[in-house]
Every structure is written in structure tokens, then in C-alpha cells.
Amino acid sequence: MPQYSVAIIGTGKAHRSDGATGYGTAHWHAQGYLATPGCTLVACADIVPENARAFAEMYNIPRVYVDYREMLSKEQPDIVSVCTWPQLHARMVVDCAKAGAKAVHCEKPMAPTFGEARLMKDTCEKTGTQLTFNHQRRFEERFIFARDMIKEGAVGQLRRLEGSWGNMLDVGTHWIDLLNFYNDDTPADWVIGQVYRAGDQKAFGVDVESQALCYFHYANDVYGLLLMGQGHSIGAEHRILGSEGVIEVDWPRVRIRTKGDASWQVFDKGATEGSVTRGIQDIVSSLSSGKESALSARKAFAATEVIFATYESSRRRGRVELPLTIDDNPLHSMIANSQIG
CATH class of the missing domain: 3.30.360.10 (Dihydrodipicolinate Reductase; domain 2)
Incomplete structure (x- = not known):
């Protein structure tokens, strides 16, 4: 069975916790990878250090970063989940693809503009990166x-x-x-x-x-x-x-x-329950087999x-x-x- 190192960008806070502004989707992603054989969470990044540290402690992730680009450079993860707000998706997905990630699994919606959505899809096609979006x-x-x-x-x-x-x-x-x-x-x-x-x-x-x-x-x-x-x-x-x-x-x-x-x-x-996990298991299976994921960028686009x-x-x-x-x-x-x- 192939083994994949996994990193998460944008840990945020848990859904409905004090100060939370989103749905805590990074937590669903982490739980999905933990339930998927062959995946190991190696690092996470968030611009709020205490959020990243709390997230890492919760899921036994060994390394924490504030700068996701530093994380990509040092960790060279096989799979990256992008769990930030949509304004940041394009730059982060492109950076992941150029850093050599084999797969990027990004939250939806794709982006605030159609050009950004196209850029992500086209960049990952050129780099050979499997790009998927969480239409779970x-x-x-x-x-x-x-x-x-x-x-x-x-x-x-x-x-x-x-x-x-x-x-x-x-x-x-x-x-x-x-x-x-x-x-x-x-x-x-x-x-x-x-x-x-x-x-x-x-x-x-x-x-x-x-x-x-x-x-x-x-x-x-x-x-x-x-x-x-x-x-x-x-x-x-x-x-x-x-x-x-x-x-x-x-x-x-x-x-x-x-x-x-x-x-x-x-x-x-x-x-x-479990739809995000089933989606992650699908993208990992697709990465191993080369078959198109149910959550592929083509379908999201x-x-x-x-x-x-x-x-x-x-x-x-x-x-x-x-x-x-x-x-x-x-x-x-x-x-x-x-x-x-």
C-alpha cells in the first residue's frame, strides 16, 4: 500500500468554539486522513500559532508552522489540504503544485473569481498534481x-x-x-x-x-x-x-x-456523517490508481x-x-x- 505524508493549511478553530469564524473543516479533513490507511499527518500551518498548536496537539501532528510556504519547502508533503477561506485558495493551491505536492484537496467554493478557478485547474494540470475540491x-x-x-x-x-x-x-x-x-x-x-x-x-x-x-x-x-x-x-x-x-x-x-x-x-x-472522510478516501484511492476522483477539479470547475x-x-x-x-x-x-x- 502506498504511504503518503499529509499537511494541512488553515487549521482555524473548531466549529462553534469561542472565536470560531468558520465550520472547522480542517478538523474534518484531519479526521478523514486519520481514518485512511497509508496517510500520515506530518505538519499543519496557520497564521494564528495557538490555533495551529492546538490542532496539532489534538491530532498528534509533529510539526507546526505559521508560514505555509516554509512548511511546503521543509516537509515536501505528498498531499496537502487547503482549508482556508476562498480568497486564499488560488495562491495556496498554485504554491502547493509548484512545491511538488502530488495531490491538493481544497475546500469549496473554488475561488471568488472565475480566472482564479481556471488558474488552479490549469496549473495543476501542467504540474501533474491531482487537484480536488471538497464537494463531499x-x-x-x-x-x-x-x-x-x-x-x-x-x-x-x-x-x-x-x-x-x-x-x-x-x-x-x-x-x-x-x-x-x-x-x-x-x-x-x-x-x-x-x-x-x-x-x-x-x-x-x-x-x-x-x-x-x-x-x-x-x-x-x-x-x-x-x-x-x-x-x-x-x-x-x-x-x-x-x-x-x-x-x-x-x-x-x-x-x-x-x-x-x-x-x-x-x-x-x-x-x-462521514462524507468528508469518504471523500478523502476517494482522493487517496485516485492518487494511488490514477483514476479520476469523484471530487476532481474538472467536476468542480x-x-x-x-x-x-x-x-x-x-x-x-x-x-x-x-x-x-x-x-x-x-x-x-x-x-x-x-x-x-
Whole structure:
């Protein structure tokens, strides 16, 4: 069995601990590596030394750094998890790839701009670094169950995928990734959308919208629809419409109704624990086998493209054909130019 040294950038504080500003995702990553044979945590880095020391003590990590670049240079880790806020992802992922890391597993969303997302993907392709993003919901039971029902033809030919939740950038990246997951990661080829912003909404320090509407088309003639933000509910997390029926995913259940059914068939699929660990086990397996990870940069980039194409559609006031060629964040441009709140 291959042996891999692992380092973590951005330990932060544990979720809901005093002074915590995030979800403590580095802790989930550490627990994932500890549960994965062949992985050894060798170092961690955080700009707040006491956070890094507490994290290292909790997970028996032998060395602690304040400067992640020093850690990369001295430790030469095989795998690096980047658990910082999205504004720092691009520079850190690129530094890891150039330092010789075999794999980088980064938190989502990819980045605040589309150009940064593309830079990470392109750099890692050039250096031969396996780049993945923590869209761990692909490993949650209810979403796998729904995907399997689609594959088994339970609702006939797939027609449309719908979802609703919070903002596009942070939580929308999960939902678009899952709609892609249901549709066998078929690429989208156009997007039309609109966004509205009132107030100072942010996700991990990045400006986001208050409401968004996103309608898009896949190359296999399936449609996607997202209603995000205030007043977003469609009555479920996801709705999957086929030629012969409907599937609704709404934690903790999945329900299905097909032509001729008098009522819904309901399945309890509430378990969500361990999805980050299963994701990490997948990326380590992919690194060993050379097969594409379920959490690959290619798949994350596809979801990210729909997000930024939605913003670009709002800026252009028209449909956006893919692939998307912009580098900026159109929402931020509209905010700066007082075109949106």
C-alpha cells in the first residue's frame, strides 16, 4: 500500500468554539486522513500559532508552522489540504503544485473569481498534481440513492433537475455539483440567469447575492433550474423530473412518485456523517490508481462555470454560451459599478 505524508493549511478553530469564524473543516479533513490507511499527518500551518498548536496537539501532528510556504519547502508533503477561506485558495493551491505536492484537496467554493478557478485547474494540470475540491455531498446517502434511482430508470428519461437553497457561490456550488452528479457529469452548454442584491451579504468574506435564478441546459438535452436565496423554497432540496415520474430529495428523506402511483413512496436516507472522510478516501484511492476522483477539479470547475455564467448572464442581460471565457466575478463588477445593490 502506498504511504503518503499529509499537511494541512488553515487549521482555524473548531466549529462553534469561542472565536470560531468558520465550520472547522480542517478538523474534518484531519479526521478523514486519520481514518485512511497509508496517510500520515506530518505538519499543519496557520497564521494564528495557538490555533495551529492546538490542532496539532489534538491530532498528534509533529510539526507546526505559521508560514505555509516554509512548511511546503521543509516537509515536501505528498498531499496537502487547503482549508482556508476562498480568497486564499488560488495562491495556496498554485504554491502547493509548484512545491511538488502530488495531490491538493481544497475546500469549496473554488475561488471568488472565475480566472482564479481556471488558474488552479490549469496549473495543476501542467504540474501533474491531482487537484480536488471538497464537494463531499456526493458521498451522502440520500443523493447517492436518488442518483441510483435515475440510473435504474425509475422515473424514465431524465428531463429536468431543480434545486433551491442559499447563495450561488457558497452553497450553490454544492447544489450545481449534485445536479451534475445526477446527470452523469454531462457538461452544460448555456446558462441564463438573474441576480439581486440588497444589503451586504457575504459568504466567507466574499460578496454574494441575496437572490438568484439560474436556468441552464446540458449537452444531453436535460435542463437545470436553481432558485437561490430569499424565498427560495421549492418544497424540497432537489426535484428530479423524468418522463415517467418525479423524485424529491429533502433531508432526511427521498420520495418518488411515478405514473399511476396513488401516493409517494418514501425512503429514509438521513445519514450524512462521514462524507468528508469518504471523500478523502476517494482522493487517496485516485492518487494511488490514477483514476479520476469523484471530487476532481474538472467536476468542480463545471459547477463553478455555471455559477459565474449566472452572474455573467445578469451582467450581459442575456444567455451565456459555454465555455465561459471571463476572468473576473461579474457580480463584484456590478457592485463596484453600482449596477446592483
